[in-house]
Amino acid sequence: MKIAVVGTGYVGLVTGTCFAEVGIDVTCIDVNVKKIEDLKHGILPIYEPGLEEMVLRNVEKGRLHFSTDLATAIQGCDAAFIAVGTPPGEDGSADLKYVLGVAREIGQHMNDYLVVVTKSTVPVGTAKKVKQAVAEELEKRNSNLTFDVASNPEFLKEGAAIEDFLKPDRIVIGVESEKAEEVMRKLYKPFLLNGHPIIFMDVPSAEMTKYAANSMLATKISFMNDIANLCEIMGADVNMVRRGIGSDTRIGNKFIYPGIGYGGSCFPKDVKALIKTAAENGYQMQILQAVELVNENQKEVLFNKVKKHFGSDLSGKTFALWGLSFKPKTDDMREAPSLVIIEKLLAEGASVQAYDPVAIKEAQHMLGDNDSIVYSKDEYEALIDADALLIVTEWPEFRSPNYQVIGKLLKNKVIFDGRNIYEAKDLQEMGFAYYGIGVQEVQPVTETTF
Numbered sequence: 001m002k003i004a005v006v007g008t009g010y011v012g013l014v015t016g017t018c019f020a021e022v023g024i025d026v027t028c029i030d031v032n033v034k035k036i037e038d039l040k041h042g043i044l045p046i047y048e049p050g051l052e053e054m055v056l057r058n059v060e061k062g063r064l065h066f067s068t069d070l071a072t073a074i075q076g077c078d079a080a081f082i083a084v085g086t087p088p089g090e091d092g093s094a095d096l097k098y099v100l101g102v103a104r105e106i107g108q109h110m111n112d113y114l115v116v117v118t119k120s121t122v123p124v125g126t127a128k129k130v131k132q133a134v135a136e137e138l139e140k141r142n143s144n145l146t147f148d149v150a151s152n153p154e155f156l157k158e159g160a161a162i163e164d165f166l167k168p169d170r171i172v173i174g175v176e177s178e179k180a181e182e183v184m185r186k187l188y189k190p191f192l193l194n195g196h197p198i199i200f201m202d203v204p205s206a207e208m209t210k211y212a213a214n215s216m217l218a219t220k221i222s223f224m225n226d227i228a229n230l231c232e233i234m235g236a237d238v239n240m241v242r243r244g245i246g247s248d249t250r251i252g253n254k255f256i257y258p259g260i261g262y263g264g265s266c267f268p269k270d271v272k273a274l275i276k277t278a279a280e281n282g283y284q285m286q287i288l289q290a291v292e293l294v295n296e297n298q299k300e301v302l303f304n305k306v307k308k309h310f311g312s313d314l315s316g317k318t319f320a321l322w323g324l325s326f327k328p329k330t331d332d333m334r335e336a337p338s339l340v341i342i343e344k345l346l347a348e349g350a351s352v353q354a355y356d357p358v359a360i361k362e363a364q365h366m367l368g369d370n371d372s373i374v375y376s377k378d379e380y381e382a383l384i385d386a387d388a389l390l391i392v393t394e395w396p397e398f399r400s401p402n403y404q405v406i407g408k409l410l411k412n413k414v415i416f417d418g419r420n421i422y423e424a425k426d427l428q429e430m431g432f433a434y435y436g437i438g439v440q441e442v443q444p445v446t447e448t449t450f
């Protein structure tokens, strides 16, 4: 089979590469000429574990191609996947200009039956707009070619994208015709070896499923952040509470880790977009409004703890930040809580020494030149003469650090752990003050000299 995947971002590149991996002939298309030229030379635009090797292998096998020329690439394809961005517009609704632009281009250049698949996260009704856009372009050409649209939302997580794509819990596909169902079933058959299902449904339900899934996950996180904040006030430990409730299979132990708010390119924008879609249709998503509010507040929780410890004047102080990306194993900085924390520290006249294993370049790009931010070459360099350490992203290499070295390099033995990766008691015994999320803060028992 042969497909085109339009948009070579986190979703498009992973989708195209994984389809190539199972033997399908794939062309990944992007308007960004540099991205495509780099990909042709084996240089990837994003960091995603395992992706580079898989891209190189499939290019070498002749199954994976890169192009800026959609017109040529879609010829002879069974399906064209639209995987371009759907960023939030000013009012929070998903901006569909890239998706519909691609749909028009497909209509202008297709020359045989094709399934046009929306892989991007798009509001209910978008496939209908895609269908109309393609049909209008065909009409301009006086063409009577037939095509189908399908909605195939993607559920992969950054940092685990390949595993998620190759072994999905489920594949959701909205279709309007048996012919389209047949094409999609054939394409996805190789990914069903672990017994998980393809769930075929109508197109609006598939579109809604994606927003409902992300909103449910965001709700779990905000709920736990709310509980964590209350635990602190009431003298409880959220780590215990989490284990206590997570063992109930009706609740489950995934996505109930409190922290410093969810970030990334999807939860924030998709929650906003669903609230907006509902409002446009005369309905108020009250739970999601609260989810968003809790999340905005949660991004400030670590900063507030810093203020509480050091008093109101942070000017002249230096803070070491471990982690910048919105989650481990990605270089993605979109809506990362680190951005809020850094902005608040700098606004108080403090400076930052930050380290992240892969996201420094992207952080520099987003934060711009600023003398108050120094990027360190490793996690220990970031500590030198800093007033305290803030754990912002739970990269595995931060989990078991050399506490003696931390204690020696920091000016004060204080850790603010935004991801609860350390045990308060252990740190207290080693002479640290420790602040976690939803756990009782501890002050050092005795001053230990290393």
Ligand SMILES: NC(=O)C1=CN([C@@H]2O[C@H](COP(=O)(O)OP(=O)(O)OC[C@H]3O[C@@H](n4cnc5c(N)ncnc54)[C@H](O)[C@@H]3O)[C@@H](O)[C@H]2O)C=CC1
Binding pocket: 006, 007, 008, 009, 010, 011, 012, 029, 030, 031, 032, 035, 083, 084, 085, 086, 098, 101, 102, 119, 120, 121, 122, 154, 155, 156, 157, 158, 265, 266
């Ligand atoms: N990032 C993620 O983990 C997930 C994202 N999604 C959804 O997938 C969609 C894509 O997201 P990302 O991959 O993160 O976006 P991205 O921003 O990383 O990549 C989008 C790509 O599309 C390209 N593009 C834009 N207009 C184009 C056009 N007319 N023709 C060809 N290429 C064009 C851009 O140059 C860019 O390379 C969004 O709707 C997102 O909500 C869904 C599941 C997971």
Ligand SMILES: O=C(O)[C@H]1O[C@H](OP(=O)(O)OP(=O)(O)OC[C@H]2O[C@@H](n3ccc(=O)[nH]c3=O)[C@H](O)[C@@H]2O)[C@H](O)[C@@H](O)[C@@H]1O
Binding pocket: 121, 154, 155, 156, 157, 158, 159, 214, 217, 221, 254, 255, 256, 257, 258, 259, 260, 261, 262, 263, 264, 265, 266, 267, 326, 327
């Ligand atoms: O639509 C999307 O783009 C994707 O959005 C999320 O994936 P992603 O944003 O890559 O990362 P997650 O692992 O979901 O983490 C999102 C945010 O929630 C936070 N989080 C996650 C889990 C948790 O228990 N607590 C918590 O605070 C993370 O730190 C991170 O900031 C979903 O998990 C994917 O299923 C979905 O496809």
